[in-house]
Amino acid sequence: MARDTEKRRAELxxxxxxxAEREVRNNxxxxxxxxxxxxEAGCAVGAIYNVFDDMxxxxxxxxxxxxxxxxxxxxxxxxxxxxxxxxxxxxxxRSYLAFASTDPNLWRALFVADxxxxxxxxxxxxQELQRLFAxxxxxxxxxxxxxxPDEIDLMTRTLFSSxxxxxxxxxxxxxxxxxxxxxxxxxxxxxxxxxxxxxGRVSGD
Amino acid sequence: MARDTEKRRAELxxxxxxxAEREVRNNxxxxxxxxxxxxEAGCAVGAIYNVFDDMxxxxxxxxxxxxxxxxxxxxxxxxxxxxxxxxxxxxxxRSYLAFASTDPNLWRALFVADxxxxxxxxxxxxQELQRLFAxxxxxxxxxxxxxxPDEIDLMTRTLFSSxxxxxxxxxxxxxxxxxxxxxxxxxxxxxxxxxxxxxGRVSGD
DNA sequence: TGTACATCAGTGAACGCGCGTTCACTGATGTAC
DNA sequence: TGTACATCAGTGAACGCGCGTTCACTGATGTAC
Numbered sequence: 001m002a003r004d005t006e007k008r009r010a011e012l013x014x015x016x017x018x019x020a021e022r023e024v025r026n027n028x029x030x031x032x033x034x035x036x037x038x039x040e041a042g043c044a045v046g047a048i049y050n051v052f053d054d055m056x057x058x059x060x061x062x063x064x065x066x067x068x069x070x071x072x073x074x075x076x077x078x079x080x081x082x083x084x085x086x087x088x089x090x091x092x093x094r095s096y097l098a099f100a101s102t103d104p105n106l107w108r109a110l111f112v113a114d115x116x117x118x119x120x121x122x123x124x125x126x127q128e129l130q131r132l133f134a135x136x137x138x139x140x141x142x143x144x145x146x147x148x149p150d151e152i153d154l155m156t157r158t159l160f161s162s163x164x165x166x167x168x169x170x171x172x173x174x175x176x177x178x179x180x181x182x183x184x185x186x187x188x189x190x191x192x193x194x195x196x197x198x199x200g201r202v203s204g205d
Numbered sequence: 206m207a208r209d210t211e212k213r214r215a216e217l218x219x220x221x222x223x224x225a226e227r228e229v230r231n232n233x234x235x236x237x238x239x240x241x242x243x244x245e246a247g248c249a250v251g252a253i254y255n256v257f258d259d260m261x262x263x264x265x266x267x268x269x270x271x272x273x274x275x276x277x278x279x280x281x282x283x284x285x286x287x288x289x290x291x292x293x294x295x296x297x298x299r300s301y302l303a304f305a306s307t308d309p310n311l312w313r314a315l316f317v318a319d320x321x322x323x324x325x326x327x328x329x330x331x332q333e334l335q336r337l338f339a340x341x342x343x344x345x346x347x348x349x350x351x352x353x354p355d356e357i358d359l360m361t362r363t364l365f366s367s368x369x370x371x372x373x374x375x376x377x378x379x380x381x382x383x384x385x386x387x388x389x390x391x392x393x394x395x396x397x398x399x400x401x402x403x404x405g406r407v408s409g410d
Numbered sequence: 411t412g413t414a415c416a417t418c419a420g421t422g423a424a425c426g427c428g429c430g431t432t433c434a435c436t437g438a439t440g441t442a443c
Numbered sequence: 444t445g446t447a448c449a450t451c452a453g454t455g456a457a458c459g460c461g462c463g464t465t466c467a468c469t470g471a472t473g474t475a476c
Contacts, residue, residue: 005419005472034463044421055463111380121379129381157383158371158391165370166363174326175316176334178362186363193399210439210452239430249454251432260430416474425465432458441449
């Protein structure tokens with residue numbers, strides 16, 4: 001076999017990935033179905049398994065794309081930001097929020113525990129997270145030039161988790177977190193407080 | 206019908222609730238099964254439906270208990286805390302963390318989106334959250350006596366979501382959040398920074 | 411260019427599984443007299 | 444206390460559903476000569 005066949009394989013893979021991504025975006029990862037996918041792609045159910053290990057592998061592939069776009073989004077945003085470290089942090093958080101609220105289902109799929117069985121997360125998953133963390137760590141290091149790296153790392157994870165939590169509960173309609181319209185403001189408030197850029201007032205700005 | 210029958214009903218309800226709670230605690234809400242439950246309780250599957258609307262209702266009942274214990278835990282902790290508002294906030298967060306890490310599955314069940322269908326969260330759910338929020342709002346009001354109530358409310362939700370996020374990702378082994386051993390330290394750091402009780406240093410204490 | 415053969419992408423019916431919920435039925439429990 | 448009757452807690456087989464994955468098979472595609 002060669003060229004043509006390989007190409008067709010790749011095309012099928014892409015097609016399935018596109019459709020799966022659309023489904024996850026619209027209805028969440030939980031509603032992805034092998035049969036529906038195959039029927040939309042115009043192939044047999046079995047064909048999926050020629051191109052992906054299983055449905056979990058497919059979701060992982062979707063998540064790979066999502067992570068890529070997320071990284072890009074944040075990178076672009078931070079590149080346009082000014083030199084002030086606090087504002088850089090806010091920019092990162094703001095673009096993270098924008099990403100999450102544009103495609104909440106794709107975003108949530110990144111953190112769905114399932115991926116169930118055994119060995120945990122693929123390596124590239126953690127690498128993508130590291131990439132995000134590195135972008136947060138940079139301005140933090142500027143703010144605290146003397147802090148040892150593992151203290152920076154802890155702060156990074158703390159801030160990331162905090163902002164993640166605010167967005168998570170805020171986007172969740174069921175639980176009354178920070179109202180969606182106020183999330184951005186509250187993230188700015190939190191970050192300015194933590195970095196010490198705003199010492200006195202209660203609300204942001 | 207009367208007394209005896211009612212009592213037996215109540216006993217069955219309690220028994221089912223106990224078993225369900227144990228199952229959720231040990232293996233998570235997702236692994237609750239009607240048949241297994243009935244067989245452990247020594248009754249027929251159908252009997253479950255004499256006492257609960259459906260399996261969702263059962264999980265809700267488990268969550269009700271969990272919420273009760275959570276509220277109690279936090280109330281007790283805060284009652285023992287000193288007068289300093291920042292330390293009160295830290296106490297609340299710390300007891301929230303202790304609760305979550307003691308019974309992560311029960312805790313997670315409180316926030317599982319499922320509860321799927323339609324009309325959202327039962328009223329008492331939101332009331333329990335309000336109770337928690339009120340405990341956070343009290344020290345915040347002490348810190349900012351002049352802040353209007355809705356600003357206090359926003360801060361409350363912001364802090365709650367932040368701490369929730371730190372705990373969530375920290376307890377999640379897959380994703381590298383704040384390492385479990387450091388969560389408490391980082392929550393203290395965050396809260397002191399936000400309240401302004403610690404202006405200069407990077408790490409807590 | 412043509413022919414014989416091999417490979418393997420692609421097929422889709424069938425497998426195997428698990429589940430929540432229902433409902434016709436039973437029998438113990440309670441009521442009425 | 445005893446008897447006839449009504450209620451409804453409790454039963455569990457059966458319903459209805461949906462799903463991921465497999466695998467014997469086919470036919471198009473590519474290779475070798």
